[in-house]
Amino acid sequence: MADAEITVHTAASIDRIAPEIHGHFAEHLGRCIYGGIWHADSADEDGFREETVSLLEDLELPVLRWPGGCFADDYHWEDGVGPQDERPRRRNLFWAQGPEEKPEESNSFGxxxxxxxxxxxxxxxxxxxxxGSGSPQEAANWVEYCNYDGDTELADRRRENGREDPYGVKYWGLGNENWGCGGQMSPEQYAREYRRYATYVGTQSNLMFDHDLELIACGFEGHEWNRRFLEEINEAPWGAEFPLDHLTLHHYYGRGTNVDEADEDKYDRMLAEALEMERHIERMAGAINAVATTRDIGVIIDEWGTWHPEATADNGLEQEGTVFDALSAAAVLNIFNDNSDVVTMTNIAQTVNVLQCLVETDEDDAWARPTYRVFDLYAPHKGNEAVRTSVDTPTREVVDGDSNDELPLVSASASVGDDGTYVTVANLDCRGEQTVDVSLEGTDLNEDDISAEILFAEQEPDYAVTKHNADEFTADDLAVPSDGSSIEVELPPSTVAAISIE
Ligand code: AHR
Structure with a gap:
């Protein structure tokens, strides 16, 4: 008798899973850029850390957000172009502490x-x-520097700096957390600023480039803030038109959970907090549907992941990379698949060394974290058609939970593509095994067409990656017997599996 049952409704399409749902975020914070991706002391084009670059290349990231975060609204892009030894050195307002003694901004990475x-x-x-501290002109100039192919001073400056062809940057965020570090604005104030910026960055400049820009506004976890922002957006005089293609929110979780405390109640609570992602997406999509009725606005989660108490500004927001964090990423990626009709992009925070990074480095090496393995396992979903799943799962009451009283112990999502059906399942129960029956509605199964892989079967939830054990976290083959109508999947505690059905 199975503990949980998953029925995949292969004919019930949700939408195409935008590959950008597997996006990432890198900020000038601690050892993310300097030390992790770029050698701060390097003054030539070989400053990239090849081991990091190679791991990121293997993962095929669809999109990378930069330069912040809070840093974005204190960053002036012209500081970071031209000869590296002539670039001004600045203080880093928001991330003034860190693992380096003087984490000032050298601007060598621009x-x-x-x-x-x-x-x-x-x-x-x-x-x-x-x-927050820039101007529409500065933002529009940045677009011109990157994307314009004509005969202007900014396009020429790019050429002088070694880049002949325009880069064709498509995604442009206008501000970050403007309700907080991005200028402490009310939703109405930010909406008015957004309209001003979008006029110069988008409406006019769209005419000058060979491709469309997609403009992104930064929203909030709270529904009310987004509703007020969108209402003010609609107040543009004379029905003025300006682009607004995506609205974002940030969702961090785990601030009450130290990774080294093997406290199962806290693990449950952190996972329940992670699963609140679904509610945030629904509420933002609801605000868009209710208010921005004439616009097609996608939902982006451009910062998400675990943020444990051990990650402070003092240590450059560094925390260990555990199985447990990776498990939360699996559950959240399932939510993104299930909401592929509204979610257009997400960016886990942050790519290297900071928060729930995928890659960790020391002076000599770079290695993949358990969360990297989850992204790799989920990669076949990218570009597939997400389909509905019914998940009949046991739940556990969360001790001291805020809003989710019950933690569903099994999380799943499914998609259909050229290679068949792909199902990802996570056992969120750190205490016990879950036996899960998976069936495809209206489909007879042939065992020869089914294969599966599993992550973390041998590791405890609080087991952390180091450069010496990083290979232990790779996926193993998993035997999944089938009686022709369903597939039996045995999931040890805190594991993630992927089942492929041709
Ligand atoms: O990712 C760390 C910080 O978290 C970002 O700078 C900010 O946008 C968020 O509050």
Whole structure:
């Protein structure tokens, strides 16, 4: 008798899973850029850390957001172009502490270096422009520097800096957390600023480039804030038109959970907090549907992941990379698949060394974290058609839970593509095994067409990655017997599996 049952409704399409749902975020914070991706002391084009670049390239990131975060609204892009030894050194207002003694901003990693990184790893760049302390002119100039092919001073400056062809940057964020570090604005104030910026960055400049820009506004976890922002957006005089393609929110969880405390109640609570992602997406999509009725606005989660108490500004927001964090990513990626009709992009925070990074480095090496393995296992979903699943799962009451009283112990999602059906399942129960029956509605199964892999079967939930054990977290083959009508999947505690059915 199975503990849980998953029925995949292969004919009930949700939408195409945007590959950008597997996007990432890298900020000038601690050892993410400097030390993790770029050697701060390097003054030539070989400053990239090849081991990091190679791991990121293998993962095929669809999109990378930069330069912040809070840093974005204190960043002036012209500081970071031109000869590296002539660039001004600045203080880093929001991330003034960190593992380095003087974590000032050298500006040796700037626009051209970031866009070269994106080309090296084959990812689409997403630039976050400064709204909090910048100007619409500065933002529009940045777009021109990156994307214009004509005969202007800014296009020529890019050429002088070594880049002949326009980069064609498509994604432009206008501000970051403008309700907080991005200028402490009310939703109405930010909406008015957004309209001003979008006029210069989008409406006019769209005419000058060979491709469309997609403009992104930064929203909030709270429904009320987004509703007020969108209402003010609609108040544009004379029905003025300006682009607003995506609205974002940030969702971090685990601030009450130290990774080294093997406290199962806290693990449950952190997972329940992670699963609140679904509610945030629904509420944001609801605000868009209710208010922005004439616009097609996608939901982006451009910062998400675990943030444990051990990650503070003092240590550059560094925390261990555990199985447990990876498990939460699996559950959240299932939510993104299930909401592929509204979610257009997400960016886990942050790519290297910071928070729930996928890659960790020391002076000499770079290695993949358990969360990297989850993204790799989920990669076949990218671009597939997400389909509905019914998950009949046991639940557990969460001790001291805030809003989710019951933690569903099994999380799943499914998609259909050229290679068949792909189902990902996570056992969120850190105390016990779950036996799960998976069936495809109206489909007879042939065992020869089924294969499966599992992550973390041998590890405890609080087991953390180091450079010496990183290979232990790779996926293993999993035997999944089938009686022709369903597939039996045995999931040890805190594991993630993927089942492929041709
Ligand atoms: O990712 C760390 C910080 O978290 C970002 O700078 C900010 O946007 C968020 O509050």
């Amino acid at each position: 626009t051209d270096e970031f866009l070269e990184l994106c080309e090296r790893i084959g990812t689409e760049p997403y630039l976050a422009a400064n709204v």
